[in-house]
Amino acid sequence: MMWLTWRQHRAQVLSTAGVLLVVGVLMLVQGDGAATLLGWLPVLPMLAGIFWGAPLLARELERGTHRLAWTQSVTRPRWLVAKLGWLGLAVTVAGLALGLMVTAWLTETGGDHFGDSAMFGATGIAAGAWWLFAFLLGASAGGLVRRLLPAMAVTIVVFVVVLFGIFQARDVYAEPQRWVSDSEWEAGDKLVTGGAWLTPSGAEVDEPDVCADADNRTYLTCVREAGYRSVTYYQPATQYWRFQWTETGILLLGAVLLAGPVVYRVLRRPV
Amino acid sequence: MVWVTWRQHRVQVLAALAFVVLVGVLLLVHGVRTDALVTSLDHGRQDALAAQFGQVARLLIWSVVPPMLIGLFWGAPLLAREYERGTHWLAWTQSVSRPAWLGVKLAGLGAVVTAAGLVFGLAMYVWAAEFGSLPTGGRLGNPDLFLATGIVPAAWWLFAFMLGVAAGAVLRKLLSAVAVTLAVFFLVYVGMSASDVRLAYAAPMRVVDAAPVVRGEPSSINTPAGAQGRLPNGALLAGAGWLDSHGTPLADDETWACGSTSDYLPCMRDKGYSWFADYHPADRYWRFQWTEAGLLFVATLVLGAVVWRHIR
Numbered sequence: 001m002m003w004l005t006w007r008q009h010r011a012q013v014l015s016t017a018g019v020l021l022v023v024g025v026l027m028l029v030q031g032d033g034a035a036t037l038l039g040w041l042p043v044l045p046m047l048a049g050i051f052w053g054a055p056l057l058a059r060e061l062e063r064g065t066h067r068l069a070w071t072q073s074v075t076r077p078r079w080l081v082a083k084l085g086w087l088g089l090a091v092t093v094a095g096l097a098l099g100l101m102v103t104a105w106l107t108e109t110g111g112d113h114f115g116d117s118a119m120f121g122a123t124g125i126a127a128g129a130w131w132l133f134a135f136l137l138g139a140s141a142g143g144l145v146r147r148l149l150p151a152m153a154v155t156i157v158v159f160v161v162v163l164f165g166i167f168q169a170r171d172v173y174a175e176p177q178r179w180v181s182d183s184e185w186e187a188g189d190k191l192v193t194g195g196a197w198l199t200p201s202g203a204e205v206d207e208p209d210v211c212a213d214a215d216n217r218t219y220l221t222c223v224r225e226a227g228y229r230s231v232t233y234y235q236p237a238t239q240y241w242r243f244q245w246t247e248t249g250i251l252l253l254g255a256v257l258l259a260g261p262v263v264y265r266v267l268r269r270p271v
Numbered sequence: 272m273v274w275v276t277w278r279q280h281r282v283q284v285l286a287a288l289a290f291v292v293l294v295g296v297l298l299l300v301h302g303v304r305t306d307a308l309v310t311s312l313d314h315g316r317q318d319a320l321a322a323q324f325g326q327v328a329r330l331l332i333w334s335v336v337p338p339m340l341i342g343l344f345w346g347a348p349l350l351a352r353e354y355e356r357g358t359h360w361l362a363w364t365q366s367v368s369r370p371a372w373l374g375v376k377l378a379g380l381g382a383v384v385t386a387a388g389l390v391f392g393l394a395m396y397v398w399a400a401e402f403g404s405l406p407t408g409g410r411l412g413n414p415d416l417f418l419a420t421g422i423v424p425a426a427w428w429l430f431a432f433m434l435g436v437a438a439g440a441v442l443r444k445l446l447s448a449v450a451v452t453l454a455v456f457f458l459v460y461v462g463m464s465a466s467d468v469r470l471a472y473a474a475p476m477r478v479v480d481a482a483p484v485v486r487g488e489p490s491s492i493n494t495p496a497g498a499q500g501r502l503p504n505g506a507l508l509a510g511a512g513w514l515d516s517h518g519t520p521l522a523d524d525e526t527w528a529c530g531s532t533s534d535y536l537p538c539m540r541d542k543g544y545s546w547f548a549d550y551h552p553a554d555r556y557w558r559f560q561w562t563e564a565g566l567l568f569v570a571t572l573v574l575g576a577v578v579w580r581h582i583r
Contacts, residue, residue, distance in 0.1 A: 015450065036465060047453075055446055063356075148445060149348055150282075156340070212314055 001082035027105040041122040045134040053138020054151040061146040091135040092128040099127030112189045129248040136255040143262035173246045176233040191235040200227035272375040298398040324402045331415035338431035346435015347448040354443040388425030396420040409505025411556040426564035437574040440581040472562040475509040475549035483546040490531035505553030513544045
């Protein structure tokens with residue numbers, strides 16, 4: 001089965017290795033200049049969903065080759081477990097390897113791996129979780145839709161929706177810290193999640209109700225002079241690993257919930 | 272043939288039409304609301320306008336996605352799916368000749384793609400007019416707006432479609448065609464924006480100022496935003512810096528010889544340096560639009576020739 005999996009999916013394995021190599025070389029050669037391109041990192045796992053996950057079942061079902069594959073000496077559960085297992089492992093390793101590369105690049109260039117939402121999901125263990133999630137999402141779409149192109153389309157749409165959802169959800173993984181502008185602001189990597197203003201009497205409001213006529217340049221001075229202090233809500237850098245585990249947990253739970261019904265259906269359905 | 276084309280590709284056609292209609296309606300609502308909001312304000316109109324602009328502008332980086340999806344889901348399957356399933360044997364042995372089959376498919380779908388792109392670009396063009404007074408609101412000066420307005424979206428969409436068809440014709444396998452379309456399109460699209468190709472569509476104009484005045488931090492004149500602030504409204508910045516008395520641009524260490532102090536500008540003036548910027552004025556918008564559309568159209572024709580050769 002390992003040989004079969006390799007033969008059927010070697011193009012994906014080799015292309016992914018190629019992509020990782022290109023990204024690595026780019027980071028080495030370009031240094032800081034790679035930042036614009038690396039802003040696209042959050043969508044990279046989607047490729048694992050489109051090219052690894054979606055064809056896994058959809059291509060067999062669409063071409064009818066599942067009739068051949070599932071009537072050999074290898075039982076259907078073993079076929080499925082071997083494919084999902086080996087490919088899932090490979091995809092996770094690819095994601096983790098990319099995560100290590102990005103972490104090294106961030107250390108070298110002095111970028112944020114916590115405050116920058118694009119980089120948070122591309123580093124640490126969340127990187128592996130994102131790739132595995134995308135792969136199982138694609139596989140589930142293929143098993144349910146049973147046709148390659150629609151499965152790819154579904155994978156893209158669901159992945160983008162989940163990506164935006166997780167970006168929003170990160171702010172509430174933990175209760176944020178509160179910083180008021182008259183105390184010391186400790187420098188360093190942090191995730192800023194929101195802000196507000198404190199009135200002179202100490203109440204918290206979204207917008208000061210003074211200085212409506214001030215323009216961009218004089219506004220801050222004017223508000224400060226009226227006795228307002230600004231409040232910033234943030235997550236300190238020490239929360240990084242807690243957040244990584246939270247995100248990994250959410251993604252893995254989502255992946256299992258997606259893949260479960262598909263596995264059940266593939267195993268139960270008559271050939 | 273028209274009926275076959277419609278039957279085989281109706282999902283893609285309907286999805287694209289739904290997308291364009293949705294974008295058009297959203298932009299219309301957003302534009303009307305912005306107009307109402309701004310006219311109702313006595314103060315801070317520019318701030319309100321900038322906030323409204325930001326709501327949509329931060330999404331503009333995603334303008335790479337619609338053409339990419341067109342390449343993936345319209346272009347790549349057109350031939351690759353037929354080859355992969357062997358249905359081309361059936362399709363090409365009917366009363367319709369192979370050139371006619373290909374011609375109707377390419378022309379019909381290409382026309383729909385182009386029309387959808389034009390509607391999208393036109394809607395964005397009209398919407399962007401509301402924000403022309405903002406520093407980042409220029410349709411030429413803001414690269415994201417340049418790619419999302421006018422005829423350029425249509426040119427990119429058509430190019431992506433033909434790229435997908437060509438990949439399918441050459442590779443004959445759906446997955447490979449999809450992967451190659453994705454990679455090539457992304458590299459061309461992002462590469463065009465990352466490199467300075469667009470700045471060379473015309474010779475830039477140069478403004479020289481011996482005694483520039485800057486609002487805020489004086490040395491901020493050396494940042495792109497600082498330089499942009501001194502250009503005519505909506506202009507596209509092609510480069511800026513300082514010239515010595517002979518008119519040669521200064522090297523980096525000479526530029527910062529005065530340090531970033533508050534008397535940076537008088538200090539530079541005393542040394543006899545004058546500030547300059549190369550730029551393209553906003554009225555070159557259509558010239559640049561046609562240049563880019565023309566380049567892409569030639570590339571589309573080349574890809575079409577590749578398809579043609581593989582079909583015959």
